[in-house]
Amino acid sequence: GLNVVLVESYRKGQTDFTALLRRIEASGAEAIFSGTRLDDAVALTRQLRELGINVKLFSATVGPGLSQFVEQLGSTAEYVVGNSPWEPKPHLLGHPGMKAFIESYEKRHGVKPNSFAASGYAVMQILEALVKRVRGFEPEKIRDALASMAVYTVKGTYRANE
Numbered sequence: 001g002l003n004v005v006l007v008e009s010y011r012k013g014q015t016d017f018t019a020l021l022r023r024i025e026a027s028g029a030e031a032i033f034s035g036t037r038l039d040d041a042v043a044l045t046r047q048l049r050e051l052g053i054n055v056k057l058f059s060a061t062v063g064p065g066l067s068q069f070v071e072q073l074g075s076t077a078e079y080v081v082g083n084s085p086w087e088p089k090p091h092l093l094g095h096p097g098m099k100a101f102i103e104s105y106e107k108r109h110g111v112k113p114n115s116f117a118a119s120g121y122a123v124m125q126i127l128e129a130l131v132k133r134v135r136g137f138e139p140e141k142i143r144d145a146l147a148s149m150a151v152y153t154v155k156g157t158y159r160a161n162e
Contacts, residue, residue: 005029014040017047024053031057038063041082042072049076057081066114086115086155097125098154122153 006027008020021044024032032055034044041063048058063069064082088106090099101121105113113121129151134141150159 010040015043017044018051021047021051021053024055025051029055031055032059034058034060036060036063038066038068041069041080045069045073045080046076084115086118088112088114088118095154095156096152101154118154122155122158125153126151126158 006024006029008023010017010020017040032048034041036044041060044060045058045064048055058079059081061083064077064080065084069080069082070077088102090102101118102113105117105121126146129149130142130145131137133145133149146160150157152158
């Protein structure tokens with residue numbers, strides 16, 4: 001089974017991960033699972049390579065899933081596992097309005113939307129549905145409607161819990 005060997009965090013905006021990576025190396029950890037954005041994912045990957053620290057798995061959220069990760073690192077990005085919470089491919093999930101959103105976004109901005117753009121759009125789909133349902137902008141009515149309905153967005157079905 002897996003054993004948690006080391007649980008660490010770092011401050012937002014940190015660029016030098018040498019001490020953290022040396023602690024990870026000294027712990028004998030075979031894998032690194034990290035919650036990252038682009039800049040820290042790039043810096044962590046680059047410094048892992050520079051320090052010659054080899055783990056069996058380096059997996060990070062968000063950063064490695066962005067095209068800029070590979071653009072900035074080139075071959076240094078190889079063997080890093082990332083994820084993408086959403087892709088601009090209507091045939092993958094077929095959520096309502098997804099195809100139209102992608103086409104409109106691409107026409108307006110010249111690039112396909114990423115997960116952040118889709119999240120912002122989905123939030124507005126939810127707000128639109130709520131405002132239409134309550135026929136207004138009263139916060140209490142919107143809150144009550146949100147608690148009692150499902151909204152279908154480009155990122156899937158949204159339903160609030162308690």
